[in-house]
Amino acid sequence: MTQTFWTYRPLPLFQAPEIHTNLLWDLGILFGSISLAYFGFIFLMRNRLSARKAAVRQHKRELAPMISNFLFYDPETEAEGREAYITMKIEIRELLKNPFNRRILSEVLMDLKTDVSGSARVKLLRLYRDLGLHQDAYTKLKSWRWERVSQGIRELTEMEVEKAYTLIRPFVNDKRGVIRKQAQLATVSLREEGLSFFMDTARYSISEWQQIKLLEILRQREDYNPPRFRDWLTSENRDVVLFALRLIRHYNQNDAEPAIIRLLQHRNTMVKMAAAECIRDFRFKAARDPLKVIFRKSGEALKLLILEALSSIGDAHDLPILQQISEQDGNFVVRSKARSVMNTLVPGSALPVAGIDPLEPVAPQENPKEEPQVLQTFQGQTEINELEVQAEEIPATEGFNLKPTPSAPEDNGLPELSEQGAHIPMDDWDEALFDFCLKQELRAIMTQAGPSEEDPGDDIAFIPYIVEDEPEEETSLQSDREPALIEVDYQVVVPETGNPSEGYHHETRTSSAFDLSFIPLVTEDSAEMAGSHQASEPRWSRQATDFEIQEAETLVPAFGLTGEPEDETSFSEPIKTEYFTAQPEKTAPNQEGTFCIFSEFIREYDTESKLILLSEIPAVGGPKEAAFLRGLLEDQDARIREKAAAVLEELNGAQVGPEETKPARGLQLRNFGRFRLWRPKKERTHE
Amino acid sequence: MNSGAFDILLEYINIVFLVFTLVLFLLFTAMGYLSSRSSIHYRNKNSVGDISRIMASPLSPSITIIAPAYNEGLTIVENIRSLLSLHYVNYEVMVVNDGSKDDTLQKMIDAYDLQRVEREIDPQWRSKPIRGVYKSRQRSFSKLTVVDKENGGKSDALNTGIQLSESKYVGCIDVDCLLLPDALLHVVKAFYQRSRKRVIAVGGVIRVANSCRIDGGVLEEIRLPKNWLARFQLLEYTRSFLLGRMAWGRIDSLLIISGAFGFFDREIAMEIGGYDTGTVGEDMEIVFRMRRYMHERDLPYTVEYIPDPLCWTEVPEDLKILVNQRDRWSRGNLETLFRHKDMFFNPKFGRLGMLSYPYWFFYEWLAPILEFLGFFSILLFAYLGILNWSFFLAITVMVYAFAIMFSFYAVLWDVWSYNQYTRTKDILILLFCALIEPFTFHPIVVWSAVRGNYKKLFKINSGWGSQVRKGFAKA
Known part of the structure; x- marks a missing residue:
């Protein structure tokens, strides 16, 4: 082809880079070859899988009767039977020289374990150890591959090789997650004190799934005497605390009331929820106020739990806050729940409001x-x-x-x-x-x-x-x-x-x-x-x-x-x-006997809260607070006494009118907390 | 324009197509690698332990399976029976009858001895009015709740279910799907296995149930579909779920959870207002919004993906229904991508913005359009005599070889992972499908996608379309 000046000359900078078509062909051939290889692999793999499956089936068929004979062998049997038993034992020892057979036999025993119980199960576990199969599992523990280690741990756990406890224990805080989790299950499963060890030493987080599995192991344990789980409520590991709360609830250990109530203030929602569940189930009445305090900043699930807890520990005094929730909470389910709780506490206290014709x-x-x-x-x-x-x-x-x-x-x-x-x-x-x-x-x-x-x-x-x-x-x-x-x-x-x-x-x-x-x-x-x-x-x-x-x-x-x-x-x-x-x-x-709203609050709270409340008195207090404060001057806590004295002094200084001035009757609307009182119109007009 | 400049333009077009293709190859290769790693890891990790032990644990979370039903009278009773036989204790099956015009509701009432119950409904919740909530008089069906509401579409029905549910997690499935008995255990495991990240959603593999033998809601025998369209779809699903989504799941960038089998943290789903009823791609859109919700609040989260074949469904065997389905998918894709366009190459969203979203944009939305235009360009260039035949043939062979290689790889991993099609003939048919797919099935998919985009861009009203089910009982 003739190349003219105008074809290329003015556009040298815009010349497209050359595409090597041969390279494309090469890539095409490469991909085609790989496709062929895959084709071959597919059938190769299928054949291998099928062959292995058949071999396993065959070995299992051979080994299963032997194992049955072992399990159901009666030592009182006659000489002929004993001879057959010994022959079989020799035979199986021969078979176990082959690693593949050992693996198959382990699998068979593990499968069988779920199907037998009583003395047969005990014999099966003993057979596993007698045949030295647990040694293979021990070897797996030394592997660098995490899946082999976890398999070994699992095998030892399933076959209840208690001696493996000390070998497995170091893996409880292994950095490889799968091994760690398997070791945790093994530790709890193999020995009763394993749970305490695990809870004491767990450094990593414990997933919800892991907690479910751990609890399942404990549930299946016979004659289990659970430790006092309150001891772990102080753990620095959040998940240990969470798990302890769940165990406390599961085992009905209601001896940790202060700690559980305290955990309502935990930053983690899950911990709060677990604590609220305990409070609900154990009916810790002291938790009423903390529950109300955390309510506002809670999510729907926690709010519902709090309401459930209040329905079991609350009383008529909780109706106002429940009424507020039932009217103002943004979540419909929470509002409905609040009404339901109101009616639980005081039947008829919440009436239908929607769809009511006048x-x-x-x-x-x-x-x-x-x-x-x-x-x-x-x-x-x-x-x-x-x-x-x-x-x-x-x-x-x-x-x-x-x-x-x-x-x-x-x-x-x-x-x-x-x-x-x-x-x-x-x-x-x-x-x-x-x-x-x-x-x-x-x-x-x-x-x-x-x-x-x-x-x-x-x-x-x-x-x-x-x-x-x-x-x-x-x-x-x-x-x-x-x-x-x-x-x-x-x-x-x-x-x-x-x-x-x-x-x-x-x-x-x-x-x-x-x-x-x-x-x-x-x-x-x-x-x-x-x-x-x-x-x-x-x-x-x-x-x-x-x-x-x-x-x-x-x-x-x-x-x-x-x-x-x-x-x-x-x-x-x-x-x-x-x-x-x-x-x-x-x-x-009587000024000394006056009612002061602060007394109601202060009565129930700790020193820090009391001090905060006291500091609020000068801003909103009056004569009745003065009387109340004088009562606090004899409080056992020195800080309260000092604070009360200071507040009293401040209050006296701030008061303009004398305390003895009794208000004239008439219209005086007080903002008493967050509600109003009303008076007759006539009264108001008098003023 | 002189011919030299035009030649240069054509060459640049070639280069653009080549780069586009090579990047796609790279991405697919990376996907293959990641999915393989993920599959091996998943297999090793799950080879130990028996999950069925925890099915009745007191710590097991509650799950509501929401199954919207619209004109499902043919199969509804059998499908519900299947859902009620799952191996899990703390779950509820909520069938939302979305204003069916057939006897779906009556069949459910008759079969499960339902009676109307009172249930408080949030008046603020945006969904079509609920006509009634039904529970069974029989204790054996106590897990079943039927909600009858006015027709509002699948998203609306799912939203109703999410709102009425009181469970921690909600599963949104197609009512005609068949879940394996252990499905919920796997789902709970996926939700609960993380301790530092909140799992906001869990998706899983969808397998093709056409021609399988199903008895009493139980999958008795897995067979290769007899219908060729279904076979192609089986291959496509294998590729997509076993390689594509597995890989995206591996790097925590999964942007879609199939509407046939998706489970969500109900609290987050409620926070974002549930499904968007204004799109036909609601399954993708909700994942986008849930991810954004967590991302914008800087909360640690993840979306889990279960590679185990837990959900089996019927795929269309009719060409028209298939085209309608793919048309809808592409419209949903476009709507979702457009709605979240600010994520495009937005580093604020990390991998989602820089990798996942662009992939969806270029290779899920744009690629079919380019293919379609490319096809006509080739015809035009050939007609005009300016087609670079050597380049065309080379790149076609390369793309074809790569497509086959990728499909074969998917089949290989399927055999390695699950090996469910035991007959050699089945595998050979599947591989043959891979060989002819680029010339047979793929053009249909491309055409459907173009049609969907055309409808969306020119605002041609088009809803969900319909799918006539044969029903598992009669499959």
Whole structure:
């Protein structure tokens, strides 16, 4: 071909590199040759595999009767039989000179081992050793190939060669994973103390699969006396701790409560879950608060476990947090579980909310003297996490929004009171429906209380109106410390009469069925409510003071005050329990006996937590905290005493108003932790 | 343009094709090496120990097998029976009837004595409405849960199952698949054998069950398919699962888990929102997203691959159904690659971005298109008389020889690993398939891929298509 100037001259730089076609042909031939080789290998391999398979089958066929004779040989047999036995023994010794036969015989014995039991099994294991086959396994332990070593270990384990324990033990921390795992199984399998050795020395991680296999070995062991696995809860190897927890649970060793509860704080989720499972199964009640603390940052699986644990160790006091979870958790399954747990703890405490059609509205009561007017509603909010000490005055006509602000250090994670929230008026039918239902329940209570009890009739205006199926039993004092996340809408019930006592005071019946003393009565100063109760034991008394009753006329908590009732059973059937005390105890407001919410928290926590809580008191504390702090001045712990003194000093310095100033009755809405209390509108207008 | 420049252009085209081919050869050779290493290691590692012992361990995790069913009335009862006979204690079979138009649901109700039960369903969960959840009145079928829902496609049905499941792991399978009795034990082992990495998904080999003898949901005898299309697919599956995925699994870069046999960590699957219902390549897409989820959070994780033949399925024996299936696969491939295009040569994703994704882009998506265009270019060049015949013949022979070599190698490893086709005739047929595949089966696959891409690029509406099953009972 003629090459012109214009063909190549201007484009020398763009000249494509030459492709050596011959090279392509060569590669093609090479690949073709390899293909042919593969073709040959395929059939060669098939033939070899088939031949080996046939040989193994043949040898097994020859050896199996011999082994059977060995296993079922009776020493009492006659001379002819003994002679045959000896001949066979010689024969088998001859056979075992061939390594292939030895391997086959080992395989046969290992296969047979799974099929026989009792004395035959013992004989089989003895035969394995008598024939010296375990020596082959020992040889394998010295191999540089990991698969041979692991095979040797497995063989010795399967054939229960106990003497191999010391030989295998060094492999427990071998850097080659397969050998290590096989050695771990062998160690645990061959001797009872093997597990302790393994748990003490394990440096590498132990996979879940390995743990399953180890547990399976232990389960199959007869007359096994397990060690106290709590000893390994302090191991630095996370997987040892995890395995120990699982073994503790499996063997029901419930003697490690503090350590298990402590492990709830472990960084690893698996450990936390294993600890939660133990707590659930062993019903460690002391774990309630730690469980709640770790709940928020947990994944779905752990949350479900925590809820399960709470269902077995919790009580009515856990309802608020469960209510919060059931309403606010992002995971549907967790929400459902929370409702389920609520109903487990207090049947009927969680009612269906989805797909519920409203009932036909009932005409509202027209008696202004007895019927409170509902102005505002609480919606959705039932959780009480912490009590806030300072009160705020709220204009009567404004709604409130308790939407939490990002946790600022100074407010201790508590929600700030917002007065700009949406005001949600209650529909008439809601009010009427509530009244209707309440009356029905009151009648039922009266019926149960006996014919002599006074018919409540329509005198139910003192009862707070709560929407969202809020159960009465949630008016408990809750010492939960979960940070605020929830928004509270609420309603204020206001009697139409100018005299609030007409709406409330006359409800102080002598009947125990109407003892409302379990409802915490909250005023500006909690000391007045607490009466004679000790600050360190802030329990709500069934015996309400005069002031409590007086307050009950004007200020009734909407729901979920934190605290512990003296009698938990009163919370399980809230409507049927007493409403007001029959003989109210006359107790003057006593600063020394005031109730302080911090006491509830501090009572249950360790020193470090106490110190942290104490440091929060100056920011939110008041007179009742001063009384409480004075009590702490005699604490056994010097650090607590010092801290209490310092805080007390700070608190006294910060207080502007005198403690003895009793707040005037009227509208005073307190942000008590994360919930609000309401007062009648009239009361508020008085102020 | 003068002829010299045109010649240079043609030569560069040749070089591009040659480089493309040689890189592919290198990758395939590397795959062969890695898969061989992996197979040997797997075999040695698993030659010791008996996994059946742990089937009832109290530590064994719970697994839900989710099997979407759409118009499966012919085979559903038998298939469920097979799923209920697996060797494992802590598992549930959840059949999701995806709005079947035939009597699938009724057959299940009748055969398993089902009754409707109440089950809370997350109203926020995105899937088609559930009509009812059914459980059997008989204790022997207590592991079975049937969910009846409106039709929303396979992904939607799987999502419903994932949402309703309460197990730690969920297995997404095709209801017509046959699982071997020990399948779940292998899956649990794969999930649990790592201690430092979280295993987020486990995939396995799919074997061809056409013509095999199956009795009562149990694989009784393995036979080579009688249908030639099925035989070609058997060879293709052997190559793909035994060499390709094994190799990607070895370097922890597996980007696809077959929809017929895939198990997932339910927590992660829920975190990413389950399957994407907007793609037909949902099995690949979910692995992409799960991997990305873990990668972006810098969490140690892996995707495991089980080479044991645990799942057996019917492959299409009809050309039209085969083309539809491959068309769908290529659309799914394109959709997934496009959706995750930011991973392309993105070092942030490590091997996934630098190796796995580019491989899928060039050799799974682009290669069929180039082949198709190349074929017509050859015809055109031959017609124009500018075809470099020596180069063309040399490279064709080389590619052909390599293709055969690779297929033979796959058969060799299959024989070494499992040796399931015991008759010599079967092996010879399989090798013969390898010889003629480049001229017979491969063009069909290329054509299907091009059609899928064409449909996707020009937005021609096309869904899943349908596959008429003969059913194992009648195979």
